[in-house]
Amino acid sequence: DAMVIQNPRYQVTQFGKPVTLSCSQTLNHNVMYWYQQKSSQAPKLLFHYYDKDFNNEADTPDNFQSRRPNTSFCFLDIRSPGLGDAAMYLCATGGDVETQYFGPGTRLLVL
């Protein structure tokens, strides 16, 4: 049973065309995270929500935004994707539990 679901699994967009990635969870965790992972690199945290409180990492570009309308859902908006934004985007949940649970990821391709 999928606990962290990401849609779509693959996303192709054009340079500069806004794109939204979605994540949902059935674990009722209070924290949701978005990571960017490029080939052969570690997952890099972009931001996280602690309940409704948004926490941005200092080096996350302004091009990346997020929304969390309720406990179950979280969205990643890329306002103007560049070629360098092509990556796997991973959503994870956690919080009061020590570790995090990852969704299957969305692979973004920018043409």
Add this chain to the structure above:
Amino acid sequence: RKEVEQDPGPFNVPEGATVAFNCTYSNSASQSFFWYRQDCRKEPKLLMSVYSSGNEDGRFTAQLNRASQYISLLIRDSKLSDSATYLCVVRIAGGGNKLTFGTGTQLKVEL
């Protein structure tokens, strides 16, 4: 200096071999430690937590040396299905339970 450092590998070993991975972390405030496994183009999945006393889960043994800020993972009797990238992960005390990932060590188990 990276916060979490690992030898990227790849480690190519024959089936049945014993293989060990090492990891060092730089932040002495690190509180919790994990090994995650990531298959090609998939999400990271928790393999095991790492405790100060050392812990074992079947063929996998994890060790932590806080004084040296060093974590290890030993895989005995390796199987073809163990082929993956092994990520060393550290949680630093503080809000949001943020995790810091190493870039991973790639393992290839061969016939």
